[in-house]
Amino acid sequence: MDIKDIIKPENLVYKRTPLLTSNTLSYCPGCGHGTTHRVIMEVIEEMGIQADTIGIAPVGCSVLAYDFMDIDMVQAAHGRAPAVATGIKRTWPEKFVFSYQGDGDLAAIGTSETIHCCNRGESIVIIFINNGIYGMTGGQMAPTTLVGMKSSTSPYGRDVAFMGNPLKITELVAQLPGTCFVTRQAVHTPAAVRKTKKAVRMAFENQKANKGLSFIEVVSNCNSGWKMTPVAANKWMEENMFPFYPLGDMKVDGRIVSKELLSLAGVKTE
């Protein structure tokens, strides 16, 4: 069969969602920010809630998310997206509200806003892009930087004695009564992207049903900050990030499902 006979409108099976604007993404080649933007926009398109969704962009590489997502958006001061989201959701409870934040934004300068928003159980969705680094500002160490991981401010690797421990903030918020759904996903393979999309759909459905806060961590690459090619960065992520930040659901419908968290709480799982 000739390619010309395949490439016809009636045979179309996948195209870029129109909820992504025609602007070229400002992200480095291979960066998971772009993939995650697309997944969120596909879910919003499928749910038909484009006109009723308000996103909060962070400070970080995704500061310009409002240029790429064709929905109403606000850009918040560094780390304050959950507070801004809280205000918008409480003013307009019928709207769908989500924040989109990096690890420096959500787990460093914004830790307080994150924890209290999750603990209050605001009816919003938080999307958390964890690339273990401050991507935008030149690859400085973040709270999420792995032990031994090199960054521009830990050039010999993160040394716990001097620099402290990495923070698993997702495990932390899973234990707060205000969170309904807490999961850790990735977007480096087609299967991972499809799983993330299911999680994002569940998060927005939870918001529709007023079930509480949904929190989705996406473990992602920062190939520029890690100083690797995109392909090598994804491999490095699988080998180094996933053992410390294991993928999977931690809490579903308000019940903790992660074995690690249950055993921390003294619940026997086997």
Add this chain to the structure above:
Amino acid sequence: MAKMKGAIVVDMERCKGCELCVGSCPTDVIRMAGEVNGKGYHFAYMEYPDNCTGCTNCAVVCPDGVITVYRVKED
């Protein structure tokens, strides 16, 4: 069983040459062009179009969303 025949269209000018689509293709269809686009990136293209089943893997994983996929049943 009817075989699935697929084809992809890469928006050459928007491809950033990250190569993530290459490894995501189960039938090894995609390669990077020797030439570069206006931004200086080697772009992805179908080197072995006959192998494409239209599974959408490459489009799903593309961070820039620049791949469109078509599929048809071949009798």
